[in-house]
Amino acid sequence: MGSEPNSLEPRDRIGSGDDDDGDLAQVVVDEKKFGLRMADTAQGRNGASVLIEKMYSWRGYSGNHRLKEDPNRVTLIATHQGEVCGTLTVGLDSPQHGILADELFKDEVDAFRARGARVCEFTKFAFASHIQSQSVMAGLIHFTINIANDVHGCTDMFIEVNPRHRRFYQNMLGFKQLGEPKHNPRVDAPAHLLWVSLAYMKEQIQLKAGKPPAENERSLYPLFFSPREEEGIIGRLKEADRVYRSNLDRGDMASRFSYEQAFSRNIGWVTPEEQALLRRKRVAIAGAGGVGGIHATTLARLGVGKFHLADFDTFDVVNFNRQVGATMSTLDQPKVEVMARMVRDINPEAEVEVFADGVHPGNMDRFLQGVDLYVDSLDFFAFDARQQTFDACERRGIPSTTAAPLGIGAATLSFLPGQMSFEEYFQWGQRSELEKAVRFMVGLAPAGLHRGYLVVPSAINLAERRGPSTIMAINLCAGMAATAALKIFLGRGKVLAAPHGLHFDAYRNQLVHTWRPGGNRHPLHRLAISMGVKMYSKAYNKS
Missing domain, CATH: 3.40.50.720 (NAD(P)-binding Rossmann-like Domain)
Structure with missing residues (x-):
């Protein structure tokens, strides 16, 4: 769920993201530079959480939406002048916890699992109301597709959306509706379950990304990174994800580690x-x-x-x-x-x-x-x-x-x-x-x-x-x-x-x-x- 995008605009420039602030890519629109990166630190997650709480509250959604460190959640953020202006999280499936959509739509999601699909979901999508750039939004969504498919091998993507946002995801990204809407207690609002094949999304990237849109075409894919740019970004995302998971492992190890016990046999x-x-x-x-x-x-x-x-x-x-x-x-x-x-x-x-x-x-x-x-x-x-x-x-x-x-x-x-x-x-x-x-x-x-x-x-x-x-x-x-x-x-x-x-x-x-x-x-x-x-x-x- 999130704010409905504004009119399409062309991407002016994409940088390689070699800046010192650790951004994986830079998107420049109207001479304003936006950084795209993983929120792999407490500070990054906190900035994303503040934006989610603000935008969800503005739309009347209730509940606590603070982001926590979780190996099955990968949060991406867009920043401008050091401030988080957009965020989107990829939820990865796990035997213990599944995905959030299981709470309302477990039967629908299980049907895909039964066919051997590796499922995931878009969640916690929020964009600052003053950011009038679909190029930045497209870049953020493209990153999540790469994380889900190219880094973690997921095949099918789900998203729970408010009915008033359903058409955007269907028209602009190719999602399809599964079943009837249900009441979502996490936000105290109705929600549709939408689905899209990640193979379809990757196909659209190959066909349309970085190219002028067809006349009267309503799609975000032309604003995605070109296949050539994507190749370099995938490599950087894989490395960033590896480092993120290594840090998670060290954090888990540290919670079990005792210096005195580890080296007690030296005594x-x-x-x-x-x-x-x-x-x-x-x-x-x-x-x-x-x-x-x-x-x-x-x-x-x-x-x-x-x-x-x-x-x-x-x-x-x-x-x-x-x-x-x-x-x-x-x-x-x-x-x-x-x-x-x-x-x-x-x-x-x-x-x-x-x-x-x-x-x-x-x-x-x-x-x-x-x-x-x-x-x-x-x-x-x-x-x-x-x-x-x-x-x-x-x-x-x-x-x-x-x-x-x-x-x-x-x-x-x-x-x-x-x-x-x-x-x-x-x-x-x-x-x-x-x-x-x-x-x-x-x-x-x-x-x-x-x-x-x-x-x-x-x-x-x-x-x-x-x-x-x-x-x-x-x-x-x-x-x-x-x-x-x-x-x-x-x-x-x-x-x-x-x-x-x-x-x-x-x-x-x-x-x-x-x-x-x-x-x-x-x-x-x-x-x-x-x-x-x-x-x-x-x-x-x-x-």
Whole structure:
């Protein structure tokens, strides 16, 4: 139900909706810009509710029409200058609650269900009386059709309308009347049940949307978005709906979640007071793939409560052997978004800030703001980003740690404020990429426990920036790095800081405490670096 539209007018322009306010599309009529979006926040639903109450009261309808957060209700709104000027809700069918039309017309709706139809309904339709634009109304209705059919796969649409509005829906959208009107106690007014096939509506969009109407034609479809525009809008609606439902799930999870209960099995190895301290700690992790993903989930299960996660890459099939976030359901998804979801699935209360373009000088200040520990998880070959981030940590007095997956083992190095820095240890400076790669390999694992059982040496190719990896090494990295993090956060337990390090190899059954005074200036390192550069330089230069 809602206000009866005024005379048809052409759509002047449709924008892509990339504005900062989150609108999915922009409609401009008479130089006035209207935004169309999902009301997926309490503020959006409140604005829609105020408009519905106002317009329903003006038409003499009684009842309470406040909108609530409901997974079976998707509310769309039109806004102008920040104010909600139109709203329409799609009601999705559910086994528990059905749709609102079931209250009066259950037999009619059940007849469609019996034929295998996936039913839905238009409801809570209201437009501000001062908005004289059917283009905006058409855009809002088009959105609801996309939500119902393209996002949720519904096949048949119902609407309960006052008899005085029945002709509008029949003439302008193709609805058909089912049965006789009944008294609707929700608004204390008579109501007709109307129905339309969503296949018919989609057909009309293909035939008429974005085209001049035929002479004397009474239809809203020419004012709908063109099929080309619709294609982009459907993609954005699917993403907006996914985010909306993810937020609903998190809200449901949060209602069942107890931090104290979730991490109670940590108590014994940490005190309750220390667990509360971990809850307040903030960790920055650059890289959300192999070690980065498992670092994030391990620290989340430790009870760390705040995360800065940075990565610009997406998951691919080649990540399946070692990256905890890589699954068929996450292919092509941003790694950092997937890992942020996994952290929130473990702790719905976690504060997670995502840096979707990776870490770089432009966002370094924000990435390290308020951070208690930096955990290096960048790709081996991300030399510039790694050097810049460790340098920034040193300047800010932020402790940092790195854990390298090597064969079926792991090697860790930590850098603490006031002690040997990353640059002092690795001696990168302005050296070539090849030298940085060799110096990194030598410096990470002076004991070289993994080298004796590499059965396919050609799998390491510095020129092509690739090397072998195992999930066992990734998991060992997480355990060793998280243990260093725990000691740093709680201020107890000895942290082996550079030039000290640890290398554990599960295949060789060996643990080595390494100590290289001077880091890569140490004579043994200088010899290994010289040999490594000679070994890899030919292949590297050929590339």
